Amino acid sequence: MAKGKALNEKYAHYYHNHPAYEDYAVVNISREGAQLYCEWLTEKYNALLPSDQRITFRLPLKTEWIRAACGDNLNASYTWGKPYVRNSQGQFLANFVRIGETSIARNEKGEFVVEPVYPDINDPEDLADIIAPAKSYWQNGFGIYNMNGNVAELLKDQNEVIGGSWYDAPYDIRNQSTKAYTGSSTTVGFRVVATVNPSELTWFKQKN
Numbered sequence: 001m002a003k004g005k006a007l008n009e010k011y012a013h014y015y016h017n018h019p020a021y022e023d024y025a026v027v028n029i030s031r032e033g034a035q036l037y038c039e040w041l042t043e044k045y046n047a048l049l050p051s052d053q054r055i056t057f058r059l060p061l062k063t064e065w066i067r068a069a070c071g072d073n074l075n076a077s078y079t080w081g082k083p084y085v086r087n088s089q090g091q092f093l094a095n096f097v098r099i100g101e102t103s104i105a106r107n108e109k110g111e112f113v114v115e116p117v118y119p120d121i122n123d124p125e126d127l128a129d130i131i132a133p134a135k136s137y138w139q140n141g142f143g144i145y146n147m148n149g150n151v152a153e154l155l156k157d158q159n160e161v162i163g164g165s166w167y168d169a170p171y172d173i174r175n176q177s178t179k180a181y182t183g184s185s186t187t188v189g190f191r192v193v194a195t196v197n198p199s200e201l202t203w204f205k206q207k208n
Contacts, residue, residue: 023134024134025134025146025151026189027131027184027187028186028188029188029189030184037192038192041057042056045057054196055195057194059155059156060155060156060191060192061155061157062157062162062178065153065162065163066162066175066176068142068144068147069140069144069148069163069175071141076175078093078094078175079140079141079147080093085170092137094146094149095131095132095137095146095149095150096149096166096168096169096173097167097168130186131166132150132166136150147163147175149163149164150165151165151166151187152164152168152179152188152189153188153190154190158178159180160179160180161179161180161181162178163175163177166187167186168187
C-alpha cells in the first residue's frame with residue numbers, strides 16, 4: 001500500500017455510496033460502463049423532447065478534449081495557460097501528487113528512492129483528499145474544472161486516458177498528457193459531451 005494510504009479504507013468504502021461524494025468524479029468504471037451511461041443519458045433526455053428533436057451524449061474525441069482544455073491557446077500546457085502549477089499566492093492550481101525534496105529518501109540498501117507526497121486533507125494549501133470534488137480549484141476559460149489532474153479521463157476515439165490524475169506528477173497532468181487505458185481504476189473517470197443540431201432544437205439558443 002502506498003505511503004499515507006492505510007487510513008483511506010473507509011474513504012474507498014463510502015465513495016460510491018455516501019451522499020457526501022455525490023459531487024465527486026465517477027471512478028472505477030469501465031469504458032463499456034461509461035458508454036452505457038452515455039446511451040442511458042441520451043435516452044433519458046430525448047424522452048423529454050419532441051420526437052423530431054434529438055440530443056446525443058458521448059465520450060469526447062481526443063481533439064475535442066484538448067480544445068476544451070486549451071481554450072483559445074492551443075499551445076497551453078495547462079488549462080490556466082501558464083507553465084506553473086502554483087499561482088502567485090503559492091496555491092496549487094490542480095490536484096496531483098507532489099514530488100519535491102521531501103520525497104527523496106534512501107531505501108534499506110542505501111539507494112535513493114522517490115516517495116511521492118500525496119494531497120493532505122489537513123494541509124490548508126491542499127484542496128483535495130485523493131480525489132477532489134468536481135468543482136475544485138479554478139475553472140478554465142470555458143468554465144470547466146479539473147481537466148488537469150484529479151482523475152484522468154476516457155476518450156471516445158483512443159484507447160487512452162488524458163489529463164492525468166491525483167496520482168500523477170505535474171508533467172503528466174498537462175493538457176496533452178495521455179496514458180494507455182488498462183481498465184477501471186481509482187485514477188480514471190470520464191466526462192461527457194453533448195452533440196446537437198441547433199436548428200432542430202426549439203429550446204436551444206445559440207450564442208452570438
